[in-house]
Amino acid sequence: MQLTQALHKALRECPQRPATVCAGRRQSYQRLVHRVARLGAALRSLGVRPGDRVGMLGLNSDRYIEYLYGTLWSGAAINPINARWSVAEIAYSLDDCDTRVLLVDDSFAQLIGPLRQQSRSLTTVVYAGDGSLPPEALSYEELLAHSEPASDAGAGDRDLAAVLYTGGTTGHPKGVMLSHDNLALNVFATLAASPRLPGAVGLHVAPLFHVAGVSLILQLTARHGCQVVLPGFEPGAALRAIEAEKVQETFMVPTMIRLLLEHEEFPQRDLRTLRTLLYGASPIDPTLQQQLLTLLPQLECCQLYGQTEAAPCVTALTPEHHRKGGDSRKRASAGRPLGIAEVRVVDPAGTELPNGQVGEICVRGPTVMLGYWNKPELTAEAVRDGWLHSGDAGYQDEDGFIYVVDRIKDMIISGGENVYSCEVEKALLSHPAVAMCAVIGVPDERWGERVHAVIVRQPDSTVLDSEIIAHCKSLIAGYKCPRTVEFRNALPLSAAGKLLKHVLREPYWRGRGRRIA
8 A cells, every 4th residue: 555645646636626735825736746746756866765865943934744645655664753852862762773864843943953963863954934044044035936846756555654653761762663554444444434424624733743643634635634723732722713714523632622611712603513523542531522513513532542652542432432322342342453453451461351350452453563663572462473562550341442541560569459540540530629630549558559649620710629539439439549748830741742651650750770661
């Protein structure tokens, strides 16, 4: 399979259909493909060869979409850079997979000098912004203007399409190698699980360097949809874009959904065109889920569970399981495996467990990664006998629905009992005074670890820790309840909206020799 095939089809079937909308710029598929072909030619003129990696450090934009397809058009692979990383982390990801060409936008132009100093591999920087051309950089628009459109290199199937870096909290980030087949098959399997209209208008607010953002680009292009791009997530801007552009679908993480629903402009905006909301990357609490379905009753919601190593989706909780009158127990699950994904739950020895028993979720299928870049030992640890070990603890019910209990590394062992933080967080979030929360294990002389809750209260709430603990005791076993509670104004989140529990744990475990996950 070939990821650029959707562009060839669009050029033949609907060249004048809107392709991208960003920062006042609008372009048709004809113009998009024309610019992609010119970028492919420009990259080749800079020495990029089939299989090479090309990086992009920037906020979301229409040029990000051009970068993705232009790189693939040239026969190379994308290496999208996490926009929240330090210069040292960025330089590591460039050097690790020998990325020599890097596109940089206005927001990160000031890092060009430091990156040139710290990166051994970086040779060429292309400025893909709208301001003044920085020193030691080439102009993106000038490169396109002076390049004749190139023919598609025809990369596809098992050829490398992307190196996406994940982790970094337990050492250096790992470069996940994904092929054209990995990404393309996942797109079609996800669309089969959650069918959507061709030509739909989609909104990008999740970071495009993240696998979920990449996947939404591919899903929209496969249906010749229009991609409305915001630089990042800001709830007011997202609400205005949905109304102005008549957006029909988007992807958000639960943190974004909460901020959107609670924003002061939410009641004022006409959101009736929004029909499909894909969500994932972290669990959604039942209270927020119910609030979403009540305030936007026209929505077809689909929860997607997966990870970068699976390109990314493994299971889908489809719209029928979100509707009123459906089985509320299924609504608490991550759904059933996609049509091309085989899932099983195993114990530490790798033996498959009966339904209902908690173990590690493993997946097998054509979307499992090629491996980690230049890390054969970690690849062999993650993929055993063809099965990708997710690192997630969960169980499967008699109908094949998967329930994600926790990250295995986030499990708390207190007094010999296993405590899954997600279960405790669910109890906490059912308290009306709790806006956000995180549950971690902290050292305890008596219990080994104790359950500790970090909570962001609702505005104007003065709820006490004793009230929080009492509430939990009414819902879950005593040994699972927080023994200590800490109130904060905010929780640390990644650029993709995931909770950074290692940041919360680190002060408690510093100097104790425990590996912070």
